Amino acid sequence: MSSDVPIRLAKVEDARLIANILREAFAEFAANYTPEAMVVVTPPADEIAGRFEEGPIWVAEINDEIVATVSVVPETEWLYIRSMAVLPKAQGLGIGHGLLDAIEKYGIENGFNRLFLYTTHFSTDAIRLYEKHGFRRVRDTSAEEWFGTPGLSMDKKLGKDIGKMLLEVKDLHAGIEGKEILKGLNLQVGKGEVHAIMGPNGSGKSTLSKVLAGHPTYEVISGEVLYEGRNLLELEPDERAREGLFMAFQYPVEVPGVSNSQFLRLAYNEKMKHHGLEELDPLEFNDYLKEKAKIVDMDPQFFKRSVNEGFSGGEKKRNEILQMAVLEPKLAILDETDSGLDIDALRIVAEGVNKLRNAESAIVLVTHYQRLLNFIVPDVVHVMANGKIVKEGGKELALELEEKGYDWVKGAASSR
Ligand code: ADP
Ligand code: MG
Numbered sequence: 001m002s003s004d005v006p007i008r009l010a011k012v013e014d015a016r017l018i019a020n021i022l023r024e025a026f027a028e029f030a031a032n033y034t035p036e037a038m039v040v041v042t043p044p045a046d047e048i049a050g051r052f053e054e055g056p057i058w059v060a061e062i063n064d065e066i067v068a069t070v071s072v073v074p075e076t077e078w079l080y081i082r083s084m085a086v087l088p089k090a091q092g093l094g095i096g097h098g099l100l101d102a103i104e105k106y107g108i109e110n111g112f113n114r115l116f117l118y119t120t121h122f123s124t125d126a127i128r129l130y131e132k133h134g135f136r137r138v139r140d141t142s143a144e145e146w147f148g149t150p151g152l153s154m155d156k157k158l159g160k161d162i163g164k165m166l167l168e169v170k171d172l173h174a175g176i177e178g179k180e181i182l183k184g185l186n187l188q189v190g191k192g193e194v195h196a197i198m199g200p201n202g203s204g205k206s207t208l209s210k211v212l213a214g215h216p217t218y219e220v221i222s223g224e225v226l227y228e229g230r231n232l233l234e235l236e237p238d239e240r241a242r243e244g245l246f247m248a249f250q251y252p253v254e255v256p257g258v259s260n261s262q263f264l265r266l267a268y269n270e271k272m273k274h275h276g277l278e279e280l281d282p283l284e285f286n287d288y289l290k291e292k293a294k295i296v297d298m299d300p301q302f303f304k305r306s307v308n309e310g311f312s313g314g315e316k317k318r319n320e321i322l323q324m325a326v327l328e329p330k331l332a333i334l335d336e337t338d339s340g341l342d343i344d345a346l347r348i349v350a351e352g353v354n355k356l357r358n359a360e361s362a363i364v365l366v367t368h369y370q371r372l373l374n375f376i377v378p379d380v381v382h383v384m385a386n387g388k389i390v391k392e393g394g395k396e397l398a399l400e401l402e403e404k405g406y407d408w409v410k411g412a413a414s415s416r
Pocket of ligand 1 (some may be wrong): 073176177181199200201202203204205206207208
């Protein structure tokens with residue numbers, strides 16, 4: 001995919017040359033696309049020089065002449081691609097891919113987990129390049145704020161998990177009793193990731209959880225949900241569970257007359273049978289359960305009690321995490337697991353979840369409040385409003401929401 005054109009890290013002396021490339025490339029862009037929609041930004045050379053301090057800049061050269069450049073800014077865990085430009089005369093040589101390879105290599109070597117960028121809808125060639133290079137389109141309103149014209153955000157995961165998508169929700173419309181609640185929701189969750197879905201009350205977070213679990217009273221109107229590439233919506237709820245989807249609901253159900261350990265063994269053995277693995281008898285299971293209970297610091301007396309019956313709010317939530325530990329799901333969706341928890345219970349639940357994080361599975365935390373995310377640090381934060389994801393970002397987004405409140409995103413939802 002890459003070209004043979006050599007690519008090197010730029011030096012401060014290159015600033016003027018880089019500025020010229022950006023100037024030329026932007027002018028070309030503005031001439032070919034919709035100039036009236038673009039403010040052509042032409043960074044002066046000394047500003048470019050300033051950017052050498054923010055993050056590395058790479059250049060590609062043909063016959064000692066710089067013909068292309070890319071610059072990145074390191075965010076906490078992401079590399080933000082600030083600008084990329086290839087002179088018209090050097091296009092078609094695969095230099096764009098070469099530049100992206102260079103920053104990917106840099107990102108992986110320096111422990112970043114994602115590349116991220118904003119672009120405009122008009123940059124069709126650039127979007128095509130990024131998509132060929134494995135970037136995904138991410139729903140985000142920031143790109144629009146950034147450009148003042150319809151924008152697009154794109155990202156690519158770095159490292160070993162590239163391409164290991166676990167859940168893909170595409171333009172999902174769903175509701176209850178004829179009322180549409182989810183209105184075109186898009187979500188992608190990769191293996192090894194923890195995602196937080198935040199949003200004001202009534203935005204549809206629990207509806208999403210229930211639709212994914214296959215709750216019978218919710219109906220899917222249109223759209224697609226892929227789970228490990230399979231159509232999730234075709235599977236019965238129990239089939240989804242056996243395939244490794246775990247759901248902890250906002251209001252856990254009580255199951256009188258069935259002890260917690262019976263319930264857990266049944267669920268565990270169902271899953272084992274489904275995968276052709278050995279089931280455990282009550283004694284063997286008891287040992288297994290004792291080990292798992294340590295993860296949430298749970299007293300074995302809770303094994304004998306009826307599922308959730310008479311459990312306090314905190315005990316119910318802890319029990320949910322125990323269920324999760326026992327079932328070892330591929331995808332766990334925890335709906336408002338933090339609600340009604342005091343700080344100690346919150347910490348225990350969060351520690352439990354953190355212990356269950358691993359490279360092969362993913363966790364989706366649905367939460368109204370930021371506080372849980374102080375203990376379980378998500379890779380991606382999605383903000384829902386009015387049945388859609390209206391904003392996405394890194395863990396910083398949760399703090400920004402805490403500060404600015406949900407009116408900030410509600411505005412974004414109603415203006416489109
Ligand atoms: P969240 O979890 O984000 O607070 P919900 O998914 O619970 O949001 O609710 C989204 C919207 O769907 C709300 O307007 C709510 O009133 C409505 N809704 C949820 N459940 C039902 C139901 N069983 N019948 C009718 N409307 C419902
Ligand atoms: Mg809810």
